[in-house]
Amino acid sequence: MPLTPPPLVFTLDPPVDPALRDGVVTLWADVSDAGGAVGFVPPVDPDDVRAELVKHLASMAEGRTRLLVGYDEDGAVAATAFLALNTHRLMRHWLWLYTVMVHPRHQGKGYGRDLMDAAADAARGIDGIEAIRLTCRGGLGLERFYEACGYKEVGRVPDAIRVAPGDDRDDITMLLSLR
Template sequence: MTLTFELDPEVDGALRDGITELWTDVSDAGGAVGFVPPVTADDIRPELDKHLVAMAEGHTRLLIGRDEDGAVAATVFLALNAHRLMRHWLWLYTVMVHPRHQGKGYGRDLMDAAERAARGMDGIEAVRLTCRGGTGVDRFYASCGYKEVGRVPDAIRVADGDDRDDIIMLLPLGL
């Protein structure tokens, strides 16, 4: 089985709820997507709303992956740069695959779909993302072709006494 990907889906209550549930489940499973467990849907909604506002303003695009049941199983937000000197690359944010689907290759499928989406955007020459050190996810991104281009030591405070590096990674699209 594979995921079915859709770029710029219509945002309705069902999609909003599906992303909220996904984000909550990923966070509670220890995923490094802006929260530390435990979280509730009420914790997630304000952050999701910020992404949705950026989408409505045309600054961000959403790529979702649905599983065989039609449930939201994966997401990534593609944020365009507003700065006139940096419009040739975009950011990936909130890269998530539901814990029940991890280990099936869906993360790589999501990253491939995000790369295809970026390649389909006029003028985009590279994709950047950041990830939390100490999780091992940087090795996953490296296996998808991303290279570490920067690191800010102890930039992310997960808990008192538990600071993690903020790792900046880049995928040149070689247009």
């Protein structure tokens, strides 16, 4: 009988310190280099990832974004998702979920679903939030994973993401109702 891996420990809005910053940069670069669809294509320069993370951290400091982190049994950053609140007065009842990542060494253990469940729980804990939207890159089967987590495809823009010359992918919008 296979051993069950220890669960990740999820923390919403952990203190941002150098260990967290470095852990997120490492996770993001490793996921990207493994072919993950998180805003980069391999090979990834960690300095490019760090510059993008600074934008996320600024949004967090302004209270527009929340960070969910999953830590493994060694205390390392193993998974993340960012929850971006809407500032538009007509759209404050839903939020965006983005940069959803599980470290490649932890994939296949059910941690992706655990991360999505933790993100939904975090969103439910934010006053007035009734739904989560996310986008994913077509051509990788990601929409099937998100559908298995309860999301529904609500939109698709063909060839909106140019991964490389001659390699355009659909931008797929998914929605999870929390009601």
